[in-house]
Amino acid sequence: MPTEGTALKKPDWLKIRPPGGERYRRVKANLRAHGLHTVCEEARCPNLHECWGGGTATIMLLGGVCTRGCRFCAVTSGHPQGWVDPLEPWKVARVLSEWNLDYVVLTSVARDDLPDGGASHFAQTVRTVKQKVPHMLIELLIPDFRGDREALRKVVEAKPDVIGHNVETVERLTPKVRDRRARYEQSLRVLETIKELDPTRYTKSSLMLGLGETEEEVLQTMRDLRSVGVDFLTLGQYLRPTRKHLPVVRYLPPEEFERYRRLGEELGFRYVAAGPLVRSSYRAGEFFIKSLIRGKVEPNVEANVQAQE
Numbered sequence: 001m002p003t004e005g006t007a008l009k010k011p012d013w014l015k016i017r018p019p020g021g022e023r024y025r026r027v028k029a030n031l032r033a034h035g036l037h038t039v040c041e042e043a044r045c046p047n048l049h050e051c052w053g054g055g056t057a058t059i060m061l062l063g064g065v066c067t068r069g070c071r072f073c074a075v076t077s078g079h080p081q082g083w084v085d086p087l088e089p090w091k092v093a094r095v096l097s098e099w100n101l102d103y104v105v106l107t108s109v110a111r112d113d114l115p116d117g118g119a120s121h122f123a124q125t126v127r128t129v130k131q132k133v134p135h136m137l138i139e140l141l142i143p144d145f146r147g148d149r150e151a152l153r154k155v156v157e158a159k160p161d162v163i164g165h166n167v168e169t170v171e172r173l174t175p176k177v178r179d180r181r182a183r184y185e186q187s188l189r190v191l192e193t194i195k196e197l198d199p200t201r202y203t204k205s206s207l208m209l210g211l212g213e214t215e216e217e218v219l220q221t222m223r224d225l226r227s228v229g230v231d232f233l234t235l236g237q238y239l240r241p242t243r244k245h246l247p248v249v250r251y252l253p254p255e256e257f258e259r260y261r262r263l264g265e266e267l268g269f270r271y272v273a274a275g276p277l278v279r280s281s282y283r284a285g286e287f288f289i290k291s292l293i294r295g296k297v298e299p300n301v302e303a304n305v306q307a308q309e
């Protein structure tokens with residue numbers, strides 16, 4: 001097992017494509033002009049150029065400073081001291097109205113400094129985007145809001161099409177990998193509560209592999225997620241953002257991800273995206289829309305889906 005000081009050599013299948021393309025430049029300029037953050041950049045996502053080049057980006061609400069400090073994550077930790085941009089919902093809606101997209105992912109850092117963890121801000125953003133860009137399908141990737149049911153209710157009642165919350169890793173490794181305030185059981189309860197509040201909302205979760213988990217632990221995590229009704233799952237390789245972060249224990253070959261994908265589908269997930277470079281939001285719209293077209297999900301009544309495969 002590698003220690004903090006050693007690093008495994010990256011295999012060829014993790015080579016990252018270089019940036020470029022007109023669309024990539026346009027999306028970047030557009031986000032900058034509105035002072036918006038993306039998790040793609042903050043978390044040094046390996047697919048940034050592929051996703052942005054395809055005309056989409058995951059927008060990060062509530063600033064770029066997180067009140068937590070997970071040991072795999074490159075987002076800056078600190079104390080935002082209650083700072084919120086009240087105009088952000090409108091800025092996001094405006095940016096999205098200028099892009100030719102069907103699907104967007106909105107996420108945020110953890111904001112334990114806010115009374116509701118930022119839930120009302122998420123809800124306001126969903127409502128504003130739906131109002132200004134009615135055909136847009138919206139996926140939220142939310143923090144755990146400390147498991148607060150009323151905060152989750154605010155988010156659910158805004159009716160985003162998909163609500164994601166990541167368990168990130170298996171139960172045994174959670175205290176080592178995630179911030180101590182994030183608990184495996186709490187994350188499962190968050191996903192369960194969303195379904196209790198509105199069984200028609202689709203839920204999603206993600207796991208990073210290569211942190212030292214066993215196959216049985218991965219399968220148990222999948223079963224746990226299915227037991228609380230999670231619809232969609234993504235599995236990707238953990239990549240160490242800097243030498244200060246947790247080391248990679250193992251690089252899984254693409255065939256292993258493919259096996260997990262099949263096992264996930266057998267367990268009943270509506271779709272599973274699995275691969276070395278898959279991330280929580282990776283091609284999220286494409287997978288959702290394909291599932292929709294194949295009849296594996298029903299469009300929510302609010303959504304006017306215009307997607308074509």
Ligand code: SF4
Pocket residue numbers: 066067068069070073074075108109110143179
């Ligand atoms: S909660 Fe953890 S994973 Fe999420 S942004 Fe903060 S430090 Fe990163």
